[in-house]
Amino acid sequence: MIEEYRIFKDESKLSPEYIPKRIPHRENELNKLKSFFRMILKDPKRNSQQVFIVGPVGSGKTLISKKFIQHVESQYILNDVRLKTYYTNCRVNRVFGSILNSILSSIGHSFPNRGFSLDEIVQYFISKLSEEKVHVIVIFDEFDALVSHEGIEPLYVITRIREMVIDRQILSSIIISKSFSYLDKADPSILSSIQKNIIKLESYNESQLKDILYDRVLIAFEDDTVENETLDLISKLASKYGDARYAIELLQLSGRIAEFRGERKVRPEHVREAKLQLPPQIRKEELNYLDEHEKIILLSLAKLLKEQLEDQITLKILEEEYKIMCKKYGKEALKHTQFWLRVKNLAQKEFIDSKVSQVDPRGRTTVISLLNIPAEQLYNEIKERLGYG
Ligand SMILES: Nc1ncnc2c1ncn2[C@@H]1O[C@H](COP(=O)(O)OP(=O)(O)OP(=O)(O)O)[C@@H](O)[C@H]1O
Numbered sequence: 001m002i003e004e005y006r007i008f009k010d011e012s013k014l015s016p017e018y019i020p021k022r023i024p025h026r027e028n029e030l031n032k033l034k035s036f037f038r039m040i041l042k043d044p045k046r047n048s049q050q051v052f053i054v055g056p057v058g059s060g061k062t063l064i065s066k067k068f069i070q071h072v073e074s075q076y077i078l079n080d081v082r083l084k085t086y087y088t089n090c091r092v093n094r095v096f097g098s099i100l101n102s103i104l105s106s107i108g109h110s111f112p113n114r115g116f117s118l119d120e121i122v123q124y125f126i127s128k129l130s131e132e133k134v135h136v137i138v139i140f141d142e143f144d145a146l147v148s149h150e151g152i153e154p155l156y157v158i159t160r161i162r163e164m165v166i167d168r169q170i171l172s173s174i175i176i177s178k179s180f181s182y183l184d185k186a187d188p189s190i191l192s193s194i195q196k197n198i199i200k201l202e203s204y205n206e207s208q209l210k211d212i213l214y215d216r217v218l219i220a221f222e223d224d225t226v227e228n229e230t231l232d233l234i235s236k237l238a239s240k241y242g243d244a245r246y247a248i249e250l251l252q253l254s255g256r257i258a259e260f261r262g263e264r265k266v267r268p269e270h271v272r273e274a275k276l277q278l279p280p281q282i283r284k285e286e287l288n289y290l291d292e293h294e295k296i297i298l299l300s301l302a303k304l305l306k307e308q309l310e311d312q313i314t315l316k317i318l319e320e321e322y323k324i325m326c327k328k329y330g331k332e333a334l335k336h337t338q339f340w341l342r343v344k345n346l347a348q349k350e351f352i353d354s355k356v357s358q359v360d361p362r363g364r365t366t367v368i369s370l371l372n373i374p375a376e377q378l379y380n381e382i383k384e385r386l387g388y389g
């Protein structure tokens, strides 16, 4: 194929693995993270830290943790301290024992995988790290995936390792998740210690997304190939979700479409086309991390929406359908407040949209609709997960 016009200068700058030099609208959060670890970098022997990063999809959680690793590594070389970083994505590795083993491997040790209890593994882990006189900062990305697989125990173990060690500190951690809902299962005592060390990332708004995109255009595209209106449209579309990943994916796909067409510029029309090809789908595995009541609520909503022509359902009707569904699945329905909390949680996780509307002439009513996924598809996905009923 002969390319008439080149659109991309370096498309790899749009890939999820690429770590940009500049991170607009996250400098403060990165600085906060660095300052939480300032004492560790100074004296890793005596200090240890545990920080939590929370924020919705595509809000830059993984990115700031990777930028932080770069920062530590530059310091590491500078000061020659026995300090290491270890990044793990718990969605990929969901077995806590094997995560500990991988950390050990990174410093040249490992335990045979067979027949050890978690306690024994932890003891071995502590003794080897102490022996090597090394302090590891572990980033547990998508930590909720680990909790949904193993429960809250790993969090206790991580906390305990920091407390157990007497003569030198060996472990610090950065724990990343979309929300704190996994802490439902945690002890109140652990909650108070967490509160001090949280970095909360908000969804990006339209102009913030535009700044992020603009930076990428400069490094990934040939000069003057992306129209300003194109960036306006992408930021507007992606601001509905506040998701930088979606914004960058739309930009990349729009560029590919323009290139494929042999056009000189990436125009809004290419974005509209890209949008059709790239619905911001709920990632299917995320459904697995919902509790049973949240699944039943979604199932009820999907059922109502696919049976009705309307695009939204009142909270009251949803609750009635939820109660019927609970009976069907042999579950006791939650009381109203608990039900409402789950609905709010689903909205926060961006499965659904909940807003107050004036449709009811007698007053304000909450109406619920689906955000990212067609009702029929959601219905089938959840039915599959709930199994019987
Ligand atoms: N402030 C920013 N500046 C530049 N790029 C950004 C910024 N925030 C996010 N990105 C980019 O957007 C994409 C998504 O960011 P990231 O992977 O950090 O999201 P996340 O919060 O970890 O999302 P998830 O919860 O889905 O894992 C990445 O390609 C990242 O480089």
Ligand SMILES: [Mg+2]
Binding pocket: 061, 062, 063, 141
């Ligand atoms: Mg991430």
